[in-house]
Amino acid sequence: MAIxxxxxxxxxxxxxxxxxxxxxxxxLDTDGEKALTFRALAAHLETGSGAIYWHxxxxxxxxxxxxxxxxxxxxxxxxxxAGPRESIRAVASGAxxxxxxxxxxxxxxxxxxxxxxxVQIFExxxxxLRALGVPEGAQFDAASALVSYLLGLAGQxxxxxxxxxxxxxxxxxxxxxxxxxxxxxAARYPFVRRVxxxxxxxxxxxxxxxxVDLILDGIAAVR
Amino acid sequence: MAIxxxxxxxxxxxxxxxxxxxxxxxxLDTDGEKALTFRALAAHLETGSGAIYWHxxxxxxxxxxxxxxxxxxxxxxxxxxAGPRESIRAVASGAxxxxxxxxxxxxxxxxxxxxxxxVQIFExxxxxLRALGVPEGAQFDAASALVSYLLGLAGQxxxxxxxxxxxxxxxxxxxxxxxxxxxxxAARYPFVRRVxxxxxxxxxxxxxxxxVDLILDGIAAVR
DNA sequence: ACCTGAACACCGTTCAAGT
DNA sequence: ACCTGAACACCGTTCAAGT
Numbered sequence: 001m002a003i004x005x006x007x008x009x010x011x012x013x014x015x016x017x018x019x020x021x022x023x024x025x026x027x028l029d030t031d032g033e034k035a036l037t038f039r040a041l042a043a044h045l046e047t048g049s050g051a052i053y054w055h056x057x058x059x060x061x062x063x064x065x066x067x068x069x070x071x072x073x074x075x076x077x078x079x080x081x082a083g084p085r086e087s088i089r090a091v092a093s094g095a096x097x098x099x100x101x102x103x104x105x106x107x108x109x110x111x112x113x114x115x116x117x118x119v120q121i122f123e124x125x126x127x128x129l130r131a132l133g134v135p136e137g138a139q140f141d142a143a144s145a146l147v148s149y150l151l152g153l154a155g156q157x158x159x160x161x162x163x164x165x166x167x168x169x170x171x172x173x174x175x176x177x178x179x180x181x182x183x184x185x186a187a188r189y190p191f192v193r194r195v196x197x198x199x200x201x202x203x204x205x206x207x208x209x210x211x212v213d214l215i216l217d218g219i220a221a222v223r
Numbered sequence: 224m225a226i227x228x229x230x231x232x233x234x235x236x237x238x239x240x241x242x243x244x245x246x247x248x249x250x251l252d253t254d255g256e257k258a259l260t261f262r263a264l265a266a267h268l269e270t271g272s273g274a275i276y277w278h279x280x281x282x283x284x285x286x287x288x289x290x291x292x293x294x295x296x297x298x299x300x301x302x303x304x305a306g307p308r309e310s311i312r313a314v315a316s317g318a319x320x321x322x323x324x325x326x327x328x329x330x331x332x333x334x335x336x337x338x339x340x341x342v343q344i345f346e347x348x349x350x351x352l353r354a355l356g357v358p359e360g361a362q363f364d365a366a367s368a369l370v371s372y373l374l375g376l377a378g379q380x381x382x383x384x385x386x387x388x389x390x391x392x393x394x395x396x397x398x399x400x401x402x403x404x405x406x407x408x409a410a411r412y413p414f415v416r417r418v419x420x421x422x423x424x425x426x427x428x429x430x431x432x433x434x435v436d437l438i439l440d441g442i443a444a445v446r
Numbered sequence: 447a448c449c450t451g452a453a454c455a456c457c458g459t460t461c462a463a464g465t
Numbered sequence: 466a467c468c469t470g471a472a473c474a475c476c477g478t479t480c481a482a483g484t
Contacts, residue, residue, distance in 0.1 A: 238448080278448095
């Protein structure tokens with residue numbers, strides 16, 4: 001209702017790590033992992049490719065910062081008040097949704113285990129373990145198992161997205177793989193053939209959370 | 224004791240997919256992932272880089288074939304007579320050892336979930352589930368969880384190896400990361416700080432198998 | 447049918463030169 | 466201090482030309 005005064009548009013032309021990372025995320029989201037090059041990024045920011053190196057050490061740092069930004073946003077959105085088990089499930093499903101929305105995050109997370117995004121996830125998954133009654137000595141293994149599982153699925157999911165540029169949807173992709181599974185040698189691959197139809201019809205998110213529950217059940221069993 | 228006759232060295236000069244994959248594995252093992260280029264491979268095989276494309280579609284296929292070869296060898300070495308749980312543990316530790324010996328396998332496995340090596344692992348891990356008493360409807364999720372976990376760890380392990388060219392050993396690397404963890408903000412990272420010393424002192428293989436047991440316990444609990 | 451190796455179309459990164 | 470953009474040192478892949 002109020003007529004806003006002509007804003008004296010603050011110039012944001014100056015390069016900064018934030019602007020660079022933001023532009024990188026934009027390119028990754030809209031055009032995919034392969035599209036992020038320093039040349040494309042420089043064009044997007046209307047600068048020279050060398051300028052980026054003034055603010056960012058190299059491409060690894062750029063990708064790590066981009067993944068860190070996405071994950072940090074997801075983790076801060078998780079309510080703290082929930083019980084420990086719900087809290088861990090919330091972290092896991094938050095991470096899943098982030099990777100679903102930004103498949104390149106899945107690729108990046110599996111590239112450097114010591115990067116900030118991983119440490120954040122490790123903390124968020126590990127902290128509730130004490131309240132869950134897991135003995136001190138078992139918490140490190142338990143948190144590592146959860147994080148490894150999450151990263152494994154993240155990697156597979158990202159690989160799928162890397163294959164499908166945009167056209168095919170995931171269910172068509174799964175149907176193709178399932179079809180291939182049914183044609184495997186019956187003597188060598190009885191199990192794979194048997195579950196091929198389940199591959200075709202399953203829901204990724206549900207299956208991911210089923211795995212988290214499996215691990216949580218295992219953790220509870222040890223306790 | 225017996226004096227072997229002068230062997231009439233069979234000429235194996237002709238290129239073939241096997242020879243190419245064998246040479247690729249050799250380069251990957253001795254010089255690391257980055258060293259495998261078509262130029263290096265061609266030099267190793269004393270041919271032109273274009274010749275390789277007559278036998279192999281592209282680099283993805285080459286890497287998949289290399290990983291497939293390593294994994295197939297590991298899986299056939301596993302005794303069938305063991306109980307279902309021991310069988311799954313044997314597959315997991317076999318895969319771990321293969322990735323430990325050839326870290327590039329870890330990278331490759333996480334790149335294409337539909338590749339032959341993954342299907343082999345999926346089969347080897349899924350087949351014993353029936354004998355374990357897991358209901359038909361739960362076997363797909365259980366096998367997927369085990370494979371995702373394995374791939375997650377494989378990726379992390381490979382990333383570590385990618386970082387350390389050759390000099391530093393893994394324990395020094397873990398000590399460095401652990402040291403960084405102890406310097407994190409106490410309010411935001413209480414858990415990570417608490418387990419930092421465990422990171423430094425833990426055994427990767429033991430922790431990996433602890434995770435497998437955790438998942439197997441979870442699977443047993445559901446049953 | 448299979449091999450050769452120059453050429454093409456890219457990369458990430460560096461660095462002298464500018465402002 | 467920060468930016469420019471050509472240049473460097475690579476890649477994977479293609480393809481005309483050979484045998």
